[in-house]
Amino acid sequence: xxxxxxxxxxxxxxxxxxxxxxxxxxxxxxxxxxxxxxxxxxxxxxxxxxxxxxxxxxxxxxxxxxxxxxxxxxxxxxxxxxxxxxxxxxxxxxxxxxxxxxxxxxxxxxxxxxxxxxxxxxxxxxxxxxxxxxxxxxxxxxxxxxxxxxxxxxxxxxxxxxxxxxxxxxxxxxxxxxxxxxxxxxxxxxxxxxxxxxxxxxxxxxxxxxxxxxxxxxxxxxxxxxxxxxxxxxxxxxxxxxxxxxxxxxxxxxxxxxxxxxxxxxxxxxxxxxxxxxxxxxxxxxxxxxxxxxxxxxxxxxxxxxxxxxxxxxxxxxxxxxxxxxxxxxxxxxxxxxxxxxxxxxxxxxxxxxxxxxxxxxxxxxxxxxxxxxxxxxxx
Amino acid sequence: xxxxxxxxxxxxxxxxxxxxxxxxxxxxxxxxxxxxxxxxxxxxxxxxxxxxxxxxxxxxxxxxxxxxxxxxxxxxxxxxxxxxxxxxxxxxxxxxxxxxxxxxxxxxxxxxxxxxxxxxxxxxxxxxxxxxxxxxxxxxxxxxxxxxxxxxxxxxxxxxxxxxxxxxxxxxxxxxxxxxxxxxxxxxxxxxxxxxxxxxxxxxxxxxxxxxxxxxxxxxxxxxxxxxxxxxxxxxxxxxxxxxxxxxxxxxxxxxxxxxxxxxxxxxxxxxxxxxxxxxxxxxxxxxxxxxxxxxxxxxxxxxxxxxxxxxxxxxxxxxxxxxxxxxxxxxxxxxxxxxxxxxxxxxxxxxxxxxxxxxxxxxxxxxxxxxxxxxxxxxxxxxxxxxxxxxxxxxxxxxxxxxxxxxxxxxxxxxxxxxxxxxxxxxxxxxxxxxxxxxxxxxxxxxxxxxxxxxxxxxxxxxxxxxxxxxxxxxxxxxxxxxxxxxxxxxxxxxxxxxxxxxxxxxxxxxxxxxxxxxxxxxxxxxxxxxxxxxx
Numbered sequence: 001x002x003x004x005x006x007x008x009x010x011x012x013x014x015x016x017x018x019x020x021x022x023x024x025x026x027x028x029x030x031x032x033x034x035x036x037x038x039x040x041x042x043x044x045x046x047x048x049x050x051x052x053x054x055x056x057x058x059x060x061x062x063x064x065x066x067x068x069x070x071x072x073x074x075x076x077x078x079x080x081x082x083x084x085x086x087x088x089x090x091x092x093x094x095x096x097x098x099x100x101x102x103x104x105x106x107x108x109x110x111x112x113x114x115x116x117x118x119x120x121x122x123x124x125x126x127x128x129x130x131x132x133x134x135x136x137x138x139x140x141x142x143x144x145x146x147x148x149x150x151x152x153x154x155x156x157x158x159x160x161x162x163x164x165x166x167x168x169x170x171x172x173x174x175x176x177x178x179x180x181x182x183x184x185x186x187x188x189x190x191x192x193x194x195x196x197x198x199x200x201x202x203x204x205x206x207x208x209x210x211x212x213x214x215x216x217x218x219x220x221x222x223x224x225x226x227x228x229x230x231x232x233x234x235x236x237x238x239x240x241x242x243x244x245x246x247x248x249x250x251x252x253x254x255x256x257x258x259x260x261x262x263x264x265x266x267x268x269x270x271x272x273x274x275x276x277x278x279x280x281x282x283x284x285x286x287x288x289x290x291x292x293x294x295x296x297x298x299x300x301x302x303x304x305x306x307x308x309x310x311x312x313x314x315x316x317x318x319x320x321x322x323x324x325x326x327x328x329x330x331x332x333x334x335x336x337x338x339x340x341x342x343x344x345x346x347x348x349x350x351x352x353x354x355x356x357x358x359x360x361x362x363x364x365x366x367x368x369x370x371x372x373x374x375x376x377x378x379x380x
Numbered sequence: 381x382x383x384x385x386x387x388x389x390x391x392x393x394x395x396x397x398x399x400x401x402x403x404x405x406x407x408x409x410x411x412x413x414x415x416x417x418x419x420x421x422x423x424x425x426x427x428x429x430x431x432x433x434x435x436x437x438x439x440x441x442x443x444x445x446x447x448x449x450x451x452x453x454x455x456x457x458x459x460x461x462x463x464x465x466x467x468x469x470x471x472x473x474x475x476x477x478x479x480x481x482x483x484x485x486x487x488x489x490x491x492x493x494x495x496x497x498x499x500x501x502x503x504x505x506x507x508x509x510x511x512x513x514x515x516x517x518x519x520x521x522x523x524x525x526x527x528x529x530x531x532x533x534x535x536x537x538x539x540x541x542x543x544x545x546x547x548x549x550x551x552x553x554x555x556x557x558x559x560x561x562x563x564x565x566x567x568x569x570x571x572x573x574x575x576x577x578x579x580x581x582x583x584x585x586x587x588x589x590x591x592x593x594x595x596x597x598x599x600x601x602x603x604x605x606x607x608x609x610x611x612x613x614x615x616x617x618x619x620x621x622x623x624x625x626x627x628x629x630x631x632x633x634x635x636x637x638x639x640x641x642x643x644x645x646x647x648x649x650x651x652x653x654x655x656x657x658x659x660x661x662x663x664x665x666x667x668x669x670x671x672x673x674x675x676x677x678x679x680x681x682x683x684x685x686x687x688x689x690x691x692x693x694x695x696x697x698x699x700x701x702x703x704x705x706x707x708x709x710x711x712x713x714x715x716x717x718x719x720x721x722x723x724x725x726x727x728x729x730x731x732x733x734x735x736x737x738x739x740x741x742x743x744x745x746x747x748x749x750x751x752x753x754x755x756x757x758x759x760x761x762x763x764x765x766x767x768x769x770x771x772x773x774x775x776x777x778x779x780x781x782x783x784x785x786x787x788x789x790x791x792x793x794x795x796x797x798x799x800x801x802x803x804x805x806x807x808x809x810x811x812x813x814x815x816x817x818x819x820x821x822x823x824x825x826x827x828x829x830x831x832x833x834x835x836x837x838x839x840x841x842x843x844x845x846x847x848x849x850x851x852x853x854x855x856x857x858x859x860x861x862x863x864x865x866x867x868x869x870x871x872x873x874x875x876x877x878x879x880x881x882x883x884x885x886x887x888x889x890x891x892x893x894x895x896x897x898x899x900x901x902x903x904x905x906x907x908x909x910x911x912x913x914x915x916x917x
Contacts, residue, residue, distance in 0.1 A: 013447045016451050024458055028465075058579065060493050081580075082564045083580065084584065085584065087585040150492075170495070171497055173497060174496075209623050210627075339616040339750060345770055
């Protein structure tokens with residue numbers, strides 16, 4: 001082992017081998033780029049790509065292939081393909097997972113709660129059939145919520161395959177919310193309600209009509225402050241096979257004695273009463289009936305109050321409803337497609353989700369509630 | 381004897397002293413240094429290294445050649461694999477490519493979309509701001525109209541790549557579906573890239589209409605309410621499936637528009653109103669007056685109609701243009717002045733659906749085509765009403781006209797058949813008359829002129845007779861006999877024969893002609909001449 005032996009060792013084996021390997025990899029890379037589009041002719045891949053659109057103009061309920069930037073400004077991309085959608089074959093059945101039915105979860109997002117997201121990710125309906133849609137106001141709070149949301153999405157969508165949602169759409173509202181404060185007390189003041197809920201209705205409609213795609217079978221409205229639901233929420237609600245179905249929205253709290261308890265939260269799900277009808281008939285065309293205010297006793301049958309605890313409790317017990325709340329609400333897509341939306345104006349003296357139930361009724365769809373099936377609202 | 385090797389050549393004699401400052405260990409002997417630095421082989425330095433002698437001999441022959449063999453083998457394998465790969469790519473696809481491709485696909489899919497709806501508000505100069513337009517067309521048994529519709533599509537001046545097309549094909553019994561996709565494919569494959577449209581969605585959904593699409597049942601009063609509600613559903617399904625967050629405008633256009641300015645999208649957009657409709661007329665055959673207002677669904681609300689709406693049932697639908705509901709509303713259609721300013725605007729409450737340009741934010745806010753009775757109206761009229769209810773501006777352009785196709789109604793068709801029959805009758809009559817006239821002309825010789833000539837000839841002859849002998853008279857008799865003989869032949873002979881009368885006075889000539897007649901050679905020629913003369917008369 002003469003230390004001054006400066007001759008190059010004959011280590012050509014390794015170099016040549018590496019060279020050849022690199023060459024093969026390089027040629028393979030070039031080749032794979034050239035044949036990448038042709039690769040989708042494989043039938044197994046095509047079925048997968050049915051869920052993946054070719055271009056970003058596609059319905060937001062599916063992912064899309066990133067488009068290669070073409071060098072040069074005058075380079076012309078091939079025109080988007082003609083896509084046929086068979087809406088006759090679309091089902092919304094009691095067993096959505098068996099029929100691979102697509103669910104669109106829509107959330108008007110004012111604040112981002114990590115508990116909301118973790119609850120969403122914990123839903124055990126196959127995530128590749130779930131698309132998410134969010135709309136956030138363009139306020140400081142909305143910006144913060146959007147940033148937090150994007151971070152959460154980034155984590156989930158780059159996480160394990162089974163956790164990833166089919167697609168996510170974030171919209172920024174094109175109108176200003178009437179009240180900047182999301183403060184609980186301010187928000188629930190009666191005089192602010194009409195304006196607030198009209199704005200909310202507009203946000204819901206904007207979200208709904210731009211994200212509902214030709215593949216969507218069900219729309220689940222889930223408020224951003226619903227932080228606890230059973231993981232089987234979608235399957236459970238869909239199993240009743242109703243056009244519109246609402247679980248009971250409760251809230252966990254700690255009472256004065258420091259004990260945990262639950263109390264009803266959403267009073268917008270109700271069955272109509274004669275008194276309320278009478279009140280409505282005496283109202284001006286632009287006035288609305290509101291629920292849960294002492295100034296306006298409507299004597300409606302509230303679902304929030306119909307819950308049974310103990311041995312009586314039956315999660316599958318149904319009650320017909322005339323007004324629904326939007327905290328959690330599962331709707332067959334055909335209801336929305338027929339035109340049922342959230343009226344941002346007094347519709348039969350009802351507004352937003354309650355007006356939606358009325359409009360659906362006018363289109364011959366009935367709403368039902370599950371008084372003993374709970375979802376939980378965030379406690380501020 | 382200085383045994384230090386460094387002094388052998390004398391160069392290093394002063395080295396220690398020279399390098400004193402730099403080399404702290406220089407005072408040590410080299411041997412010592414070498415020991416310290418682990419160069420223990422100083423003494424063997426000058427011995428030739430064992431390897432030196434075999435320098436050019438391969439050290440480990442067997443191993444060397446083996447590695448070369450391996451290298452060669454690998455290269456050969458790689459080349460063969462590549463060749464196979466390129467020549468038969470399918471052979472490897474199953475194992476190698478698919479796994480690589482799926483991984484490639486996963487990383488290539490984008491699932492997050494972010495849209496700011498303030499970017500899609502819609503402005504009066506959408507084509508400058510690259511605003512996307514969604515063109516919605518509901519189709520049912522529309523195959524005969526498609527070529528016309530695509531001709532309009534080709535002619536739109538709004539940049540095609542900014543227009544997304546959406547069609548709803550429902551309950552079609554003809555070949556609308558095949559024809560549509562065929563024509564769309566052709567449109568997107570056009571060699572001119574400026575003809576290509578953006579996203580094209582064809583939505584297939586049957587609503588099971590019992591109401592058929594022919595003019596009579598479509599426009600009959602009784603069928604209106606349910607028909608309009610079904611149409612509204614179809615429109616809503618189309619819109620909800622096709623509207624995307626990036627759309628700034630939505631243009632509703634029926635397939636059966638016959639004549640329309642190419643710039644219609646820009647023209648309506650320029651008004652920068654939430655909902656804009658042109659005036660819809662239709663051309664008529666002359667016997668019906670040439671033209672007629674077509675779309676009566678664009679109107680302003682009237683007191684009468686409001687009062688009427690109050691009296692009606694919750695599910696009733698007021699439809700315009702029928703005697704059953706006299707609403708006395710001002711209609712956009714009736715306000716047209718062919719020479720009026722096309723930019724004149726008129727506030728409306730109900731709109732017709734033939735050609736509507738609306739900002740997408742109207743639809744995003746929730747305005748749709750009510751498939752129920754919304755304030756006693758449905759479909760496009762209810763759409764206008766609902767938009768007004770939400771505070772959007774709805775205008776019509778009374779002097780900007782789009783021409784709907786004229787489809788004759790059953791009455792019209794009957795009338796046209798009658799007219800056609802009448803015309804045929806008249807033509808037949810005329811033909812008969814002409815035939816009779818011709819027959820008369822052909823079969824009976826017009827003899828008036830002949831008589832005149834004969835008279836003159838007789839007068840002349842009478843004079844002549846006075847001065848001529850009886851012998852000549854006898855030849856004339858014979859001539860007359862022959863003439864009648866000839867007349868029993870065909871018409872031409874007849875004509876040539878009657879010619880004889882002219883020249884009867886000139887005996888010589890007459891005889892010559894007689895001869896020629898008998899010979900028959902010159903018959904047709906002779907026959908033609910007098911006939912022409914006759915015609916001239």
